[in-house]
Amino acid sequence: xxxxxxxxxxxxxxxxxxxxxxxxxxxxxxxxxxxxxxxxxxxxxxxxxxxxxxxxxxxxxxxxxxxxxxxxxxxxxxxxxxxxxxxxxxxxxxxxxxxxxxxxxxxxxxxxxxxxxxxxxxxxxxxxxxxxxxxxxxxxxxxxxxxxxxxxxxxxxxxxxxxxxxxxxxxxxxxxxxxxxxxxxxxxxxxxxxxxxxxxxxxxxxxxxxxxxxxxxxxxxxxxxxxxxxxxxxxxxxxxxxxxxxxxxxxxxxxxxxxxxxxxxxxxxxxxxxxxxxxxxxxxxxxxxxxxxxxxxxxxxxxxxxxxxxxxxxxxxxxxxxxxxxxxxxxxxxxxxxxxxxxxx
Amino acid sequence: xxxxxxxxxxxxxxxxxxxxxxxxxxxxxxxxxxxxxxxxxxxxxxxxxxxxxxxxxxxxxxxxxxxxxxxxxxxxxxxxxxxxxxxxxxxxxxxxxxxxxxxxxxxxxxxxxxxxxxxxxxxxxxxxxxxxxxxxxxxxxxxxxxxxxxxxxxxxxxxxxxxxxxxxxxxxxxxxxxxxxxxxxxxxxxxxxxxxxxxxxxxxxxxxxxxxxxxxxxxxxxxxxxxxxxxxxxxxxxxxxxxxxxxxxxxxxxxxxxxxxxxxxxxxxxxxxxxxxxxxxxxxxxxxxxxxxxxxxxxxxxxxxxxxxxxxxxxxxxxxxxxxxxxxxxxxxxxxxxxxxxxxxxxxxxxxxxxxxxxxxxxxxxxxxxxxxxxxxxxxxxxxxxxxxxxxxxxxxxxxxxxxxxxxxxxxxxxxxxxxxxxxxxxxxxxxxxxxxxxxxxxxxxxxxxxxxxxxxxx
Numbered sequence: 177x178x179x180x181x182x183x184x185x186x187x188x189x190x191x192x193x194x195x196x197x198x199x200x201x202x203x204x205x206x207x208x209x210x211x212x213x214x215x216x217x218x219x220x221x222x223x224x225x226x227x228x229x230x231x232x233x234x235x236x237x238x239x240x241x242x243x244x245x246x247x248x249x250x251x252x253x254x255x256x257x258x259x260x261x262x263x264x265x266x267x268x269x270x271x272x273x274x275x276x277x278x279x280x281x282x283x284x285x286x287x288x289x290x291x292x293x294x295x296x297x298x299x300x301x302x303x304x305x306x307x308x309x310x311x312x313x314x315x316x317x318x319x320x321x322x323x324x325x326x327x328x329x330x331x332x333x334x335x336x337x338x339x340x341x342x343x344x345x346x347x348x349x350x351x352x353x354x355x356x357x358x359x360x361x362x363x364x365x366x367x368x369x370x371x372x373x374x375x376x377x378x379x380x381x382x383x384x385x386x387x388x389x390x391x392x393x394x395x396x397x398x399x400x401x402x403x404x405x406x407x408x409x410x411x412x413x414x415x416x417x418x419x420x421x422x423x424x425x426x427x428x429x430x431x432x433x434x435x436x437x438x439x440x441x442x443x444x445x446x447x448x449x450x451x452x453x454x455x456x457x458x459x460x461x462x463x464x465x466x467x468x469x470x471x472x473x474x475x476x477x478x479x480x481x482x483x484x485x486x487x488x489x490x491x492x493x494x495x496x497x498x499x500x501x502x503x504x505x506x507x508x509x510x511x512x513x514x515x516x517x518x519x520x521x
Numbered sequence: 522x523x524x525x526x527x528x529x530x531x532x533x534x535x536x537x538x539x540x541x542x543x544x545x546x547x548x549x550x551x552x553x554x555x556x557x558x559x560x561x562x563x564x565x566x567x568x569x570x571x572x573x574x575x576x577x578x579x580x581x582x583x584x585x586x587x588x589x590x591x592x593x594x595x596x597x598x599x600x601x602x603x604x605x606x607x608x609x610x611x612x613x614x615x616x617x618x619x620x621x622x623x624x625x626x627x628x629x630x631x632x633x634x635x636x637x638x639x640x641x642x643x644x645x646x647x648x649x650x651x652x653x654x655x656x657x658x659x660x661x662x663x664x665x666x667x668x669x670x671x672x673x674x675x676x677x678x679x680x681x682x683x684x685x686x687x688x689x690x691x692x693x694x695x696x697x698x699x700x701x702x703x704x705x706x707x708x709x710x711x712x713x714x715x716x717x718x719x720x721x722x723x724x725x726x727x728x729x730x731x732x733x734x735x736x737x738x739x740x741x742x743x744x745x746x747x748x749x750x751x752x753x754x755x756x757x758x759x760x761x762x763x764x765x766x767x768x769x770x771x772x773x774x775x776x777x778x779x780x781x782x783x784x785x786x787x788x789x790x791x792x793x794x795x796x797x798x799x800x801x802x803x804x805x806x807x808x809x810x811x812x813x814x815x816x817x818x819x820x821x822x823x824x825x826x827x828x829x830x831x832x833x834x835x836x837x838x839x840x841x842x843x844x845x846x847x848x849x850x851x852x853x854x855x856x857x858x859x860x861x862x863x864x865x866x867x868x869x870x871x872x873x874x875x876x877x878x879x880x881x882x883x884x885x886x887x888x889x890x891x892x893x894x895x896x897x898x899x900x901x902x903x904x905x906x907x908x909x910x911x912x913x914x915x916x917x918x919x920x921x922x923x924x925x926x927x928x929x930x931x932x933x934x935x936x937x938x939x940x941x942x943x944x945x946x947x948x949x950x951x952x953x954x955x956x957x958x959x960x961x962x963x964x965x966x967x968x969x970x971x972x973x974x975x976x977x978x979x980x
């Protein structure tokens with residue numbers, strides 16, 4: 177049930193082994209990468225199982241779209257190589273469980289999926305979001321985060337119901353088949369992960385960036401260029417959907433900010449460190465955070481833009497202490513419209 | 522009775538004495554399960570001299586006196602078991618002195634935790650005292666005298682160990698000073714004199730009325746953080762506590778176990794609070810505290826929660842407001858609480874006992890432990906909220922309380938701030954000569970037996 181669409185033959189024939197060679201957290205030359213790749217294919221023990229920080233980047237690096245990361249997570253779970261201490265994993269599984277409190281609701285297009293971030297509903301206001309219906313809660317939580325916990329079983333168990341909930345309780349009678357995903361994780365889940373696991377998605381996911389780009393185009397006469405130098409913190413889940421990256425540049429152009437040239441951006445982006453802290457790799461997380469902030473500062477950024485709420489909550493305080501303003505992408509757009517934006521720091 | 526009323530009014534003023542039914546009702550009980558006992562009078566003195574005169578009056582007439590601080594002890598220790606006068610100390614709430622250099626404060630016995638906390642924040646922001654997880658109206662003095670503990674107890678022990686000295690009115694009316702203040706104008710410590718403060722610590726008001734105390738203060742550092750270590754297996758908790766206390770950097774270490782919220786059920790959470798003068802120092806301390814727990818992180822049997830700032834805030838509060846909310850989870854204003862002082866190796870046994878008793882008695886529970894000193898012992902708490910308006914709920918909580926006291930004693934612990942029935946259980950198991958010594962001390966100090974009778978009675 178929900179077999180991963182992964183082709184061993186494609187992997188075995190791959191000469192570049194970019195999934196492992198390009199990893200910035202493990203050092204593997206091509207020969208040893210090939211060896212470890214075979215171990216993973218055969219379901220044998222591999223250092224990769226233990227050393228992987230679960231940053232998703234190998235999904236982007238794979239030139240064949242063969243889902244090496246999903247395989248790795250399956251192998252971690254099969255071999256019980258838990259990246260996160262077991263009590264924390266079990267606790268998170270309970271914390272994020274569907275509460276069964278969902279009920280049919282009349283929504284109308286555009287429908288915005290806030291995943292399990294009710295605390296961010298304050299962001300959804302102003303001219304950008306006029307007429308938008310929001311949906312949020314544990315029963316529509318996309319569950320992709322279990323990739324960080326070697327718990328593909330939780331994804332297989334919960335995701336089909338989540339997809340069904342979104343469709344049955346909200347979209348089916350709404351007259352729209354589109355749902356805007358506030359979070360990269362949701363968009364990645366419904367466009368990439370679900371198909372990879374053979375889970376049907378009856379609605380059309382729209383990335384928040386696309387929605388924002390189109391709204392800013394509509395409201396272009398009201399936009400006041402912000403004239404700031406910004407660093408962008410690319411989230412791990414965007415590795416699943418790198419094709420959405422061009423919208424970041426478009427949005428920045430439309431709101432009149434300059435994306436600083438820096439080392440740890442785009443394909444070279446660094447993890448926010450949240451998952452590393454859960455994996456108890458605190459010193460590595462601190463080290464990566466410092467590199468990232470040093471890089472932002474050296475490039476002259478005065479603002480750090482997030483799209484992932486988890487990155488925002490993980491890094492926000494440190495960013496602010498460094499003298500940069502942490503801000504969510506949607507709030508940045510609202511600021512360009514001259515609106516006061518929501519924020520926690 | 523009218524004559525006594527008049528004499529009391531003559532001492533404290535008409536406004537501060539009452540024998541009206543509404544006052545008698547309120548002062549007859551606390552939030553716990555113990556049966557109410559009506560006082561004959563409630564009196565609120567304003568000075569040591571007034572306390573002295575009340576004690577002399579009570580002595581002359583053989584009227585019981587029950588000193589009371591915030592009245593939040595939950596085990597009914599300020600109920601007047603044999604009637605008499607409840608001496609409510611809340612008017613004596615002055616903060617008399619703060620010695621910033623030697624870090625201590627002299628307060629009257631009715632000064633509340635909230636008042637001292639606010640006073641220090643305003644006038645001496647570089648200092649703090651150890652705050653118990655009690656409502657802010659709980660008194661500093663009351664908590665010291667019951668061997669309370671709080672947010673600096675890992676660093677500095679029981680609150681009674683943070684006591685530098687005191688002023689007390691003996692049951693026969695003499696005013697004494699104990700500690701350095703007996704000989705010096707400074708209240709800097711109980712050493713090096715013969716330590717007589719113990720005559721009033723843990724005696725629950727049966728040996729006299731404490732009117733002033735000096736307590737130690739500690740640096741209030743600007744950078745604060747908390748790590749919450751989570752495990753499933755209670756058997757590994759003593760070793761974890763031993764390791765993390767051995768580092769000696771935490772201010773407070775406490776464990777908590779609760780079935781609500783759902784995600785907390787089945788796990789043991791160990792909060793480790795620490796502070797620093799700089800961000801760098803905070804980081805070093807974090808790494809040093811984590812280091813001895815690496816074994817469990819590598820084995821994947823335990824780990825620190827990832828706490829973004831909004832989730833962290835409640836764990837940095839002193840007192841913890843979440844506990845207050847839990848206390849009324851059943852509504853109806855009932856909350857029973859057994860703290861038992863025991864060595865940390867008894868953690869698994871105590872944890873299991875709490876679960877068993879809650880299940881057997883059909884009560885909601887919350888258990889946990891605050892580590893005292895560098896892991897020398899812990900105050901393991903078993904909390905059972907109940908609805909006072911539901912007699913069956915009260916009975917369930919009362920049964921749970923009784924079973925918990927017995928279980929704690931059976932495993933080698935000692936119930937803390939024990940209510941009268943639990944005091945009897947403790948005395949039954951106490952060394953015979955110690956028991957006799959307690960009796961002799963009490964007879965010597967209080968020949969007429971007027972001080973909080975019905976508590977710690979050996980005979």
